[in-house]
Amino acid sequence: MHTQLEHTWSQIQAELRRAVTDSTYHLWLAPLKARSLDGDVLMVGAPEEIRTWVADRFARVLQTCAAAVISPATTIVVVPLDAPLPAEADARPAAPPPRPSEAKADESFNPKYTFDQFVIGDGNRLAHAAALAVAELPGQAYNPLFIYGPPGLGKTHLLHAIANYVRSYGDGMTVRYTTIEAFTNRFITALRSSSVEEFKRRYRDTDILLIDDVQFLQSKAKTEEEFFHTFNALYETGSQLVVTCDRMPRDMNALAERLRERFESGLVTDIRAPDLATRMTILRKRVQHDGVQLASPDAIEPIADRITTNIRALQGALIRVVAFHSLTGRPIDRALVTHVLDGLYPGARPQQRTLAEIQEATCERLGVSPEALRSPDRSARVAWARQVAMYLARELTDETLPAIGRAFGGRNHTTVMHACRRASERIAADAEAYELVRALTARLQQPDADRGS
Numbered sequence: 001m002h003t004q005l006e007h008t009w010s011q012i013q014a015e016l017r018r019a020v021t022d023s024t025y026h027l028w029l030a031p032l033k034a035r036s037l038d039g040d041v042l043m044v045g046a047p048e049e050i051r052t053w054v055a056d057r058f059a060r061v062l063q064t065c066a067a068a069v070i071s072p073a074t075t076i077v078v079v080p081l082d083a084p085l086p087a088e089a090d091a092r093p094a095a096p097p098p099r100p101s102e103a104k105a106d107e108s109f110n111p112k113y114t115f116d117q118f119v120i121g122d123g124n125r126l127a128h129a130a131a132l133a134v135a136e137l138p139g140q141a142y143n144p145l146f147i148y149g150p151p152g153l154g155k156t157h158l159l160h161a162i163a164n165y166v167r168s169y170g171d172g173m174t175v176r177y178t179t180i181e182a183f184t185n186r187f188i189t190a191l192r193s194s195s196v197e198e199f200k201r202r203y204r205d206t207d208i209l210l211i212d213d214v215q216f217l218q219s220k221a222k223t224e225e226e227f228f229h230t231f232n233a234l235y236e237t238g239s240q241l242v243v244t245c246d247r248m249p250r251d252m253n254a255l256a257e258r259l260r261e262r263f264e265s266g267l268v269t270d271i272r273a274p275d276l277a278t279r280m281t282i283l284r285k286r287v288q289h290d291g292v293q294l295a296s297p298d299a300i301e302p303i304a305d306r307i308t309t310n311i312r313a314l315q316g317a318l319i320r321v322v323a324f325h326s327l328t329g330r331p332i333d334r335a336l337v338t339h340v341l342d343g344l345y346p347g348a349r350p351q352q353r354t355l356a357e358i359q360e361a362t363c364e365r366l367g368v369s370p371e372a373l374r375s376p377d378r379s380a381r382v383a384w385a386r387q388v389a390m391y392l393a394r395e396l397t398d399e400t401l402p403a404i405g406r407a408f409g410g411r412n413h414t415t416v417m418h419a420c421r422r423a424s425e426r427i428a429a430d431a432e433a434y435e436l437v438r439a440l441t442a443r444l445q446q447p448d449a450d451r452g453s
Ligand SMILES: Nc1ncnc2c1ncn2[C@@H]1O[C@H](COP(=O)(O)OP(=O)(O)OP(=O)(O)O)[C@@H](O)[C@H]1O
Pocket: 113, 117, 118, 119, 120, 124, 150, 151, 152, 153, 154, 155, 156, 157, 158, 282, 311, 312, 315, 399, 400, 401
């Protein structure tokens, strides 16, 4: 390491120590090492067992501290400790590596969503088996494969798992993933810019097309028409189609009959809420993956007991527990977990809230108007209120990312993902933020009659 880099890094470490509690620093930030500083890009190496967690949870605080020492334009990239440095990797001028906190583009695959990481239980056994069969024998096993079920139960995970599998073992087969939102946006852009042929090639020149959230096709007549032709073109050439939806084909009343029939012509399989044993396995896997230290192996049982219908919420509760542990330095035992859950869900189970209720409660607490949340205003106060409200929307409702984006002034789903990540980083690093989100959650979880202002 260059002396200059060493010096800069020790200054950033001093800032980090001031920004977070001792236990957070020692647990997550002390093991980091500066790898290189190239222009505005500082590459920080993290041990493999904590890298994802650090990149997901501490990008913001790292960014702020590095900005204070180097320059406001500094970007932090969290890489494996032994990742090749840009100069070693390639002599050509390389584009800066992706920012860890940057949300994935609409159509890229999440490398973490693999079949290996997917825990199988009674609720998802068939969907998993069908997805694996399709990944192994595209176009031959079930075509189309239609997976439906409520939010947060792993439909997107399975689509990405197929994509990752085909990328690794597919012998050069091509695979494309898209959401209906991305498909629609690209279609509209293609119409406006007279590049429909290019649009068609994009979706038709592929061996496997994976399409998420087809319920959003309803009421978009032109996109639906185009989608129908894409579907037929692929199907006729033997390409594999896999579709996810929040309901059965026959319950999509606003969809043309001919498309519903297409969806029903292959295998239609559902995905249901996981049982207790599956929920525990999912939590344990996550704990192990993120290198979370538990005081006892059963400490996380109360999470699996209480959060029963949505795996995203299950993981969200674990994140809160770890954040609370980082902030207080208390060990993660049953008492701490129960304390955090009681704060989150005073009733026995999480209660659903509407997006409007969440926006209203957040605005009231932070002194911001609901119109501001929906406006382009990016001042720190409004941006923070928006991030908190989006984070709570993700935790306390079953709304999808595009639906949340729409309720916040028509923002797209990557913006919502960014916002949720920013909020969860801040909650893990800043006691005041943690308390704010805890109090808001508790208030939104009270039965209506008790919710005073
Ligand atoms: N069986 C499982 N094993 C491990 N993790 C899972 C499983 N099912 C879901 N998850 C995790 O739960 C989270 C939510 O899953 P995912 O986004 O795939 O849900 P979804 O059904 O597509 O929901 P939505 O319709 O809201 O997009 C992801 O982090 C995913 O990795």
